[in-house]
Amino acid sequence: MEQKKPLSCAEAVREFFAYLDRALEGEALESLEAHLQACLDCCDRLSFSRSFDDFVKTRVGDAPLPEGMEKRIRRAIGG
Amino acid sequence: MDSRAQKPALEPQPVDKSRFEELTLPYLRALFALALRLTGDATAAEDLVQETYLKALLAFPTLRDPERTRSWLFRILSRLVTDRHRTSSREVAGCEPDELDRFSLYDLIADEDPFPYSERLHDEFLAQFRDAEVRRALMALPEIYRVPLLLLYAEGLSYRELADVLECPVGTVMSRLHRGRKILERELWECAKRRGLVKTWNKRNH
Numbered sequence: 681m682e683q684k685k686p687l688s689c690a691e692a693v694r695e696f697f698a699y700l701d702r703a704l705e706g707e708a709l710e711s712l713e714a715h716l717q718a719c720l721d722c723c724d725r726l727s728f729s730r731s732f733d734d735f736v737k738t739r740v741g742d743a744p745l746p747e748g749m750e751k752r753i754r755r756a757i758g759g
Numbered sequence: 760m761d762s763r764a765q766k767p768a769l770e771p772q773p774v775d776k777s778r779f780e781e782l783t784l785p786y787l788r789a790l791f792a793l794a795l796r797l798t799g800d801a802t803a804a805e806d807l808v809q810e811t812y813l814k815a816l817l818a819f820p821t822l823r824d825p826e827r828t829r830s831w832l833f834r835i836l837s838r839l840v841t842d843r844h845r846t847s848s849r850e851v852a853g854c855e856p857d858e859l860d861r862f863s864l865y866d867l868i869a870d871e872d873p874f875p876y877s878e879r880l881h882d883e884f885l886a887q888f889r890d891a892e893v894r895r896a897l898m899a900l901p902e903i904y905r906v907p908l909l910l911l912y913a914e915g916l917s918y919r920e921l922a923d924v925l926e927c928p929v930g931t932v933m934s935r936l937h938r939g940r941k942i943l944e945r946e947l948w949e950c951a952k953r954r955g956l957v958k959t960w961n962k963r964n965h
Contacts, residue, residue, distance in 0.1 A: 694860070697940055698933050701911065703918040728865045728881050735885045736943065737912045739893035743792035746801055749808075750787055756809050757816050758776065 687715040692722050696729040774819050782828045783815060789829070789914055790836055796909050797840050799898050811836040830916070830923040837906045837924060864944035871957045887956055888947060896946035904939030907932060 687695075692715045698704050699712055716723055790811060794804035814835050822831055868884045877883050897905060907925060910916040916924070921932045951957045 690860075693863075694937060697937050698918075701918065701936070703929070703933060725863075725865050731882055731885065732864070732940070732944065733912075736893065736897075739888070739890050740796065740897070740909070740913050741890055741894060743788075743795045745788055745791055746805060749791065749805055750784065752805070753784075753787060753809060753812050754780065757779070757812050 687711050689715075689719060689722055692716070692719070693725060696726050697733070699726070700730055700733055774816060776816075779816060779819050782822075782825055783812065783832060786829050786832050790832055792913055793833065793836060793906075793909055796894075796897065796913070797837075797902065797905065799894075807836065807839060810839055814839070827923060830920045833906075833910060833916075833924045834926065837902070840906070841902050859938060859941050859945070862941055862945050864948055867948055867957075873957055884951075884956075885947075888950070892950050893947070896943055896950060899946045900939055900942055904935055904942060907935050908939040908943070911936060 692712055695704060695708065695712050699709070704712060716726065787808070790808050791804055794807040794811075795801060798804045798807060811832065815832055818835070822828065865881065868881050872880065874880050874883045897909070900908065903925075907916075907921050910921060910924065918929050918932050918936075921936075922929045925932060925935070948957075
């Protein structure tokens with residue numbers, strides 16, 4: 681059976697965000713997990729990617745609706 | 760069969776407005792939040808949302824699956840924005856794919872080592888940014904990256920929903936999100952240099 685070539689660090693890094701977003705599956709997920717088990721450096725990088733995501737999420741900020749906006753929209757669509 | 764018999768009437772079909780409101784108004788807050796983060800201005804954001812609702816109302820008879828109302832509305836809004844500023848992924852100044860691929864904020868922080876005795880060097884580096892700086896860095900992203908990134912970060916859309924919004928394959932969503940984050944990392948690094956939080960430019964230029 682053909683053995684799949686292990687991921688390089690550069691290839692692994694490109695998959696990190698998809699991995700964190702739970703968008704990797706099947707072979708892609710297996711290859712990345714195999715790489716992470718063997719590469720401490722990539723584990724540290726992955727942990728930074730996770731921190732980076734959390735950091736941006738908390739800083740995007742709230743965007744409350746301006747007062748009366750829903751009423752203005754209802755009026756615009758003639759409701 | 761006479762094809763004319765199937766021709767739609769010239770009069771627009773009557774829209775069930777209360778059904779339209781029932782389906783779309785629950786997403787008003789999310790649409791406004793996206794519009795605000797795309798325009799950076801509350802008045803412009805409200806105008807954009809209003810335009811989105813008017814377009815959506817006209818297109819309402821074409822909405823086949825009410826379950827997808829959210830991504831349908833985001834699609835109408837983001838199309839309005841991207842049609843205004845046509846930027847293809849190739850037109851982004853200073854972000855050649857290879858160069859961007861090599862950019863690593865993780866490595867730059869480790870090399871710079873701005874907190875020599877810290878065990879949480881990378882977290883401490885990020886903690887220095889003000890909210891407004893992060894928002895400004897996001898604003899620097901071209902819309903084709905900013906829209907999916909904001910919908911992911913702020914609204915938690917799945918890759919499949921993002922593909923529906925952007926009308927592209929999931930693989931394209933994946934690469935746009937990856938590139939968008941890389942550009943954001945780079946913007947934050949540039950911001951850190953401007954604020955004197957790092958001295959790399961000294962090492963490189965002197």
